[in-house]
Amino acid sequence: MPENYEPKIVAFFCNWCTYLAADLAGTSRMKYAPNARVVRVMCSGRVDPQFVLAAFAHGADGVLIGGCHPGDCHYQEGNCKALRRYLMLKRVLKDVGIEEERFRLEWISAAEGDRVRAVMNDMAAKLRALGPRRVVRGTDRPAEVAA
Amino acid sequence: MTSGKPRVAFYWCASCGGCEVTVLDLEEKLLDVAAAVDIVFWPAVLDFKKADIEAMADRSLTAAFVNGSVRTSEQEEMALLMRRKAQLLFAFGSCAQLGGVHGLANLSGKEALFQTAYWDAVRPRTISRADGFLLDLPDFFDRVRAIGQVVEVDYYIPGCPPTSKIVGQALEALLAGKLPERGTVLAPDHALCDECPRKETKPEKLTIKQFRRPHQTPVDDKECLLAQGLLCLGAATRAGCEALCVRANMPCNGCFGPTSRVSDFGAKALSGIASLAAGENADEVDRVLADIADPTGLLYRYSLPASLLRG
Numbered sequence: 397m398p399e400n401y402e403p404k405i406v407a408f409f410c411n412w413c414t415y416l417a418a419d420l421a422g423t424s425r426m427k428y429a430p431n432a433r434v435v436r437v438m439c440s441g442r443v444d445p446q447f448v449l450a451a452f453a454h455g456a457d458g459v460l461i462g463g464c465h466p467g468d469c470h471y472q473e474g475n476c477k478a479l480r481r482y483l484m485l486k487r488v489l490k491d492v493g494i495e496e497e498r499f500r501l502e503w504i505s506a507a508e509g510d511r512v513r514a515v516m517n518d519m520a521a522k523l524r525a526l527g528p529r530r531v532v533r534g535t536d537r538p539a540e541v542a543a
Numbered sequence: 544m545t546s547g548k549p550r551v552a553f554y555w556c557a558s559c560g561g562c563e564v565t566v567l568d569l570e571e572k573l574l575d576v577a578a579a580v581d582i583v584f585w586p587a588v589l590d591f592k593k594a595d596i597e598a599m600a601d602r603s604l605t606a607a608f609v610n611g612s613v614r615t616s617e618q619e620e621m622a623l624l625m626r627r628k629a630q631l632l633f634a635f636g637s638c639a640q641l642g643g644v645h646g647l648a649n650l651s652g653k654e655a656l657f658q659t660a661y662w663d664a665v666r667p668r669t670i671s672r673a674d675g676f677l678l679d680l681p682d683f684f685d686r687v688r689a690i691g692q693v694v695e696v697d698y699y700i701p702g703c704p705p706t707s708k709i710v711g712q713a714l715e716a717l718l719a720g721k722l723p724e725r726g727t728v729l730a731p732d733h734a735l736c737d738e739c740p741r742k743e744t745k746p747e748k749l750t751i752k753q754f755r756r757p758h759q760t761p762v763d764d765k766e767c768l769l770a771q772g773l774l775c776l777g778a779a780t781r782a783g784c785e786a787l788c789v790r791a792n793m794p795c796n797g798c799f800g801p802t803s804r805v806s807d808f809g810a811k812a813l814s815g816i817a818s819l820a821a822g823e824n825a826d827e828v829d830r831v832l833a834d835i836a837d838p839t840g841l842l843y844r845y846s847l848p849a850s851l852l853r854g
Binding site: 444445446448449450452453466476477479480481483484485487488491492494 | 650805806807809810811813814816817818819820822823824825828829832835838839842843850851852
């Protein structure tokens with residue numbers, strides 16, 4: 397593992413709960429691991445599984461989705477759809493060699509700034525322990541240029 | 544050879560031969576095609592050798608139709624050769640377009656594959672002795688690749704195998720000089736559900752309490768298959784096959800690949816399928832999804848090498 401390795405986390409936070417919680421953590425001057433790049437989406441249900449794969453394909457060490465607690469979704473059941481996709485996608489990621497700790501779904505309400513801090517710290521610590529994401533099978537050959 | 548007709552070649556890489564059969568399935572239309580073009584290379588059907596095509600001038604073929612994916616060094620060499628000789632290269636069928644069924648081998652390493660498939664028998668790129676002769680097989684790559692991951696592709700013909708109609712339309716467009724923009728997939732750019740004969744029976748809101756496989760349940764031949772709990776991928780799959788499988792009462796398994804708006808077929812199909820699962824909490828949803836025995840194999844049956852994570 398490279399010295400001073402810090403994992404990169406791509407975090408998709410919903411506009412109505414988790415993003416506001418992160419805002420609250422900020423205005424409350426809470427200190428937490430700075431490893432996440434937060435992407436605000438209108439709803440956790442807006443997180444297309446393609447976004448998650450694209451994040452990993454572009455070098456993310458972990459992907460975190462944050463949404464409203466069940467029953468609190470601004471769009472009634474967007475977070476429920478996020479949960480269903482998350483549970484199935486987890487199994488696919490396992491098959492392609494991405495460890496379970498690298499993909500996480502959390503319900504965090506707008507009042508839970510401290511929960512943002514706890515989740516960010518915990519995920520960063522787990523990924524730091526895990527180290528950089530490895531290419532598990534084979535190596536990519538450089539693309540040959542047609543003559 | 545100097546008839547002035549378009550010169551066309553067919554080649555197969557890692558494939559089952561189904562794509563070749565599709566061309567023969569053109570039946571009497573094939574005679575029209577044969578009259579309109581000079582077929583100068585087609586190892587599956589005609590007796591031409593690699594040396595014949597090597598002897599041709601670069602870019603002297605009007606079009607090369609290459610099916611199958613790239614598993615070995617020999618296939619890579621032939622893909623590069625076809626690319627050099629042809630003005631237009633068509634990636635023909637799912638394997639060439641997306642990597643294909645055997646692209647699922649990318650879930651395992653090369654050594655694990657050899658251990659299972661070959662044990663201590665003849666192994667690729669090892670000199671083996673057979674009947675007193677030395678046998679040198681092509682190198683076996685770590686990963687399966689679609690043709691477009693090895694050479695530049697001009698057009699894609701989807702399907703496992705493509706239907707004769709799709710192939711016929713591609714040949715007609717080529718001969719009439721009416722091909723669309725380069726890089727196009729030569730099939731309609733909308734989802735299969737749009738041309739499904741059961742479209743009207745798809746409920747407005749669909750929740751699946753139990754996923755079923757066709758051998759586990761009687762299948763109604765009129766009602767939307769997804770509404771019956773069968774894993775039909777028509778909603779994520781490009782149209783063009785005219786719902787052949789659904790007409791045979793079998794769910795679509797996605798061989799025509801994604802539409803142009805989708806970057807990863809499996810992820811998009813997963814998005815649609817998973818969100819239909821009944822349940823409001825992780826335990827309930829997990830219980831429903833547990834009936835899908837092999838999500839990766841289902842979602843990436845044809846497209847793992849072309850997926851965002853490429854296995």
